[in-house]
Amino acid sequence: DPYGNEPRRHIALKPSSKKPFNAEPPLALLVDSLITPNELFYVRNHLPVPEVDASTYELEVCDEELQKEKVFTLKDLKKYPKHTVTATIMCAGNRRSEMTQVKPVKGLSWGQAAIGNATWSGARLCDVLRDLGITDGKTDALHIQFEGLDTDPAHMPYGASIPIEKALDPHGDVILAYEMNGEPIPRDHGYPIRVIVPGVVGARNVKWLGRIVVSKDESDSHWQQNDYKGFAPSVDWDTVDFKKSPAIQELPVISAICEPLEGQTVGVKNGKVNVKGYAWSGGGRKIVRVDVSSDGGKNWQAADVLECDGARHPQAWGWSIWKAEIPVPKSKLEAQLCAKAVDSQYNTQPENFENIWNLRGVLANAYHRVNIKLAR
Numbered sequence: 001d002p003y004g005n006e007p008r009r010h011i012a013l014k015p016s017s018k019k020p021f022n023a024e025p026p027l028a029l030l031v032d033s034l035i036t037p038n039e040l041f042y043v044r045n046h047l048p049v050p051e052v053d054a055s056t057y058e059l060e061v062c063d064e065e066l067q068k069e070k071v072f073t074l075k076d077l078k079k080y081p082k083h084t085v086t087a088t089i090m091c092a093g094n095r096r097s098e099m100t101q102v103k104p105v106k107g108l109s110w111g112q113a114a115i116g117n118a119t120w121s122g123a124r125l126c127d128v129l130r131d132l133g134i135t136d137g138k139t140d141a142l143h144i145q146f147e148g149l150d151t152d153p154a155h156m157p158y159g160a161s162i163p164i165e166k167a168l169d170p171h172g173d174v175i176l177a178y179e180m181n182g183e184p185i186p187r188d189h190g191y192p193i194r195v196i197v198p199g200v201v202g203a204r205n206v207k208w209l210g211r212i213v214v215s216k217d218e219s220d221s222h223w224q225q226n227d228y229k230g231f232a233p234s235v236d237w238d239t240v241d242f243k244k245s246p247a248i249q250e251l252p253v254i255s256a257i258c259e260p261l262e263g264q265t266v267g268v269k270n271g272k273v274n275v276k277g278y279a280w281s282g283g284g285r286k287i288v289r290v291d292v293s294s295d296g297g298k299n300w301q302a303a304d305v306l307e308c309d310g311a312r313h314p315q316a317w318g319w320s321i322w323k324a325e326i327p328v329p330k331s332k333l334e335a336q337l338c339a340k341a342v343d344s345q346y347n348t349q350p351e352n353f354e355n356i357w358n359l360r361g362v363l364a365n366a367y368h369r370v371n372i373k374l375a376r
């Protein structure tokens, strides 16, 4: 059984699939703190978790054009200056279960918790690449490919790539991380080395990193080429051509209400209810405002937003947690709460899922709507 050696997991992580293991934490726990505890961080594995011995671990880094290759042990990587970033990782399929309600899509039915925020430490990828002679202007390469040590039955590894500009940008904060929240990265999250690509979709943050290839080409992996792409609402499985859409990299602005939950009965105090959630945007764009409504989006009020230390455009890699006390319509026994966030480029979220529906159910960032009952 390739799944015979999986790590132990926290009981609060409710799996949507066990082999491979995929699970998200309960929403109320998700927004308890700005930093998501390791054991509650959602897990998205496509393959069995590989068993990696840190004492024999090797990372291969090669440049296809220069035909150069260098091998790094964990000790070698720890010799580079230790760089720490607080970054949110989100699956492109986060909130897919809401998009499905418009029309079915293919993919794991994630709720709103396929996202987490952690402090990651490791070597900067640009420092490691510089030691191979790869710097801005000194290479014709266009992409940095990553391969995991997790493999399918045909021995094909998980793989993805990012544009070289992101990797070489000293402000891009791409790191080869060996720590998550001050501890060695847990097995489920990529032990012993995982690439953290802040502001970029989860799928490119390759875990159990085994190989880096500097190349003129994108990764040819299934997950880069034939998955994790957006399409028009009119495209279906008979007409889809995966070559026609670019691979998702930076994610659009998103938010979610984590308290109260859909269908919950909520106590009204002084005509108001308490609402809490998260908001985040890709590409280092900062959350500048979160608007909350209790009447389905007719009237809005700004929430109080708590951001990560030092959050600054365009390096605001971590999410924000927001809270609001919002008046509910008088004498009504039901209300529809809505949330939408605005990022530092003044991008905001689409109003509904009809307009952004796509067959893979990715980029599901419409207003989050939660219907509640009011106890008066």
Ligand code: MTE
Residues within 6 Å of the ligand: 041, 042, 043, 044, 045, 046, 047, 089, 090, 091, 092, 147, 148, 149, 150, 158, 188, 189, 190, 201, 202, 203, 204, 205, 206, 207, 208
């Ligand atoms: N890396 C490897 N090697 N194998 C994987 O299956 N899944 C990717 C990414 N990196 C994956 C991977 C996807 S789709 C996501 S959303 C994130 O890891 C999930 O990271 P997490 O499990 O640490 O939350």
Ligand code: MO
Residues within 6 Å of the ligand: 044, 090, 091, 092, 093, 202, 203
């Ligand atoms: Mo993902």
